Amino acid sequence: MEFEAIDPVEAYRRAVNPFRHDVIKAKGWPELFTGADGAYVTGADGRRYLDMLAQNGGATLGHRHPRVVEALTGVIRSGSPFLVPIGVPAASGLLAARLCDLAGADLERVYFCTGGSEAVENAMKFAMAATGRQGFVAFGEGFHGFTPGPLPLAGHDYWRRPVPHWTPEGRHRVPFGDVAALEKALAADDVAAVFVEPVQGLGGARVWDPQALREVADRCRAHGTLLICDEILTGIGRTGRWFGFQHAGVEPDLVVVSKGLSGGIAPVAAVLMTAQVHRSVYKSIASAYIHNSTFEGHLLGMTAGLTVLDVIEQEGVLEQAERTGALLRSRIEALAAEGLGVREVRGLGLLLGIRIEGLSAPDAPDGAAAVVDLMIERGVLLESAAHAQNWLRLTPPLTLSEESVEVFVTALRDSLLALDARG
Ligand SMILES: Cc1ncc(COP(=O)(O)O)c(C=O)c1O
Known part of the structure; x- marks a missing residue:
């Protein structure tokens, strides 16, 4: 097949999503x-x-930060394998340790994956394992992902339109900042975790009041519910701190990060968690491989992540x-x-x-x-x-x-x- 001879816009229309192109065309935006x-x-x-x-x-x-591009080019040329399922992916330990140091709180372990929704799905599984519960709560017009796990928590009906019949039990949405409504949702002690974006992204840059966020953390602790900070967008510097939750000084049990972790150059995401949460899935040698994914710890994502953290720190x-x-x-x-x-x-x-x-x-x-x-x-x-x-x-x-x-x-x-x- 002559790759160069195919019109990429036509190919996109035919094989990916014609409607996205229709919007761009109608608006007169660059294609x-x-x-x-x-x-x-x-x-x-x-x-x-x-x-x-x-x-x-x-x-x-x-785009294309020279140090990240150079690091990735270097690692591609170095002869290192990108992934070998036998053996330890060395760079992932280095990136995990750096992330835990920067996050502080009691976050001591990291599970790596490739995108935001996937990271949220993984965080939900870890939270269910750690608590033995299956309820989740999210706030207002927040957004936590497109996949079946977080979709019922989306604060906007638009995202749920393709699957209106998908309404699993125990998914609560409470008004933004409403600690009394949260208390009601937690009352039955069946909620595994509460999701918070320290600044809501798709919800229109809505910032949590630090005191209200601390109250949310307290309510969670009182009910044996975990606090998951969704920092897919806010993590790695976007709010002026490494993580958005650091503005409020709360101590989440899990944190999910993605977008900025590789500076957008390689698809990578991470779930940071306490040792206690981690132990609920990886208990012993018998469960060493019980939760993993083909691209977990891929060398390109790890290298990009390590370089991005260096650049942020040094520059x-x-x-x-x-x-x-x-x-x-x-x-x-x-x-x-x-x-x-x-x-x-x-x-x-x-x-x-x-x-x-x-x-x-x-x-x-x-x-x-x-x-x-x-x-x-x-x-x-x-x-x-x-x-x-x-x-x-x-x-x-x-x-x-x-x-x-x-x-x-x-x-x-x-x-x-x-x-x-x-x-
Ligand atoms: C706060 C938040 N969580 C989760 C997601 C989902 O991430 P992804 O689009 O990488 O699946 C997004 C995406 O915009 C997001 O902003």
Whole structure:
């Protein structure tokens, strides 16, 4: 088969998902990207775009960070096997130890896998094993994955539409931040674990109040329920700390991380847990292989992870994320003061949401979608939030420069003015 001769867009339409392409076409968005470097991606037509999505939060060091690319190229050329089911995958021990050191609390063991939903599924299994229970609780408009385990916990019906009949018992959704409702859900002492995103991502950059989060942790402990922090998006620096839960000082029993762990360059995810939780699955030599996966500890993911942690530590990326997040936020708040339709900015570090309302159609539910289209025309990629169409969501690289902040703010201001003029 002549690979080069096939039109990739046509092939995608035919064999993957024609509807995604229909949306892109209807919006007039760029169809194909062929280059990426730092905070910028390049369309097939040669046009450069500032990428304020950064792989939905995965490309934390920007695209193709030279040190990660070099480390991966080096390991591919080194002759090391990527995986041998007999023997110990050495790099995974190194990455696990680093992650546990950075996370603190009592997190001492790590199970590696390849994506966020898979990590959540695994965390659910470990929590069920450790507690002998099968209930789970999640908050408000949170999101924990697309697979059958976390799907009933999704705070938005949209994700559940393909399987409306999938309603396993013991899955509770309680309003965001509502500790009294949580207490009710935990009352029967049949809940294995409570899921918390320290800052809700798809829920529109909604930040947990540290005190409320501590109360959640206390309630969990009182009922013998485990606390799982879903840091698929917030982990590895996005909020300006290594992990979002560290802002509140809680001690989760399990933590799931993915997106930024490899800087978006290799598919990798991790489930951090206490030794006690780990022991409930791996009890003795008889259970050494009782839970694993083909790609567990794959050398490319582990190498990318170790290099990303080095870069973050050695290049002051956490401090940069905090600084740039504050700058970006203050520049957006200045637009709000100008009366340009920006009603609210929220989030932490470089996970931000912007509520847009009152422009050409004051009550239009899709104000943010119109801004997205105008921003893409102006060379900036971003998205409206999944939970509500009047929110924009931003997950730029943690290494975003001040100059790029200005590029973004100028494009946002121009777009808001253009929208206002239409009204
Ligand atoms: C907080 C959170 N949990 C879980 C997931 C699912 O991860 P994945 O898309 O890698 O399966 C996501 C994805 O966006 C997420 O943001």
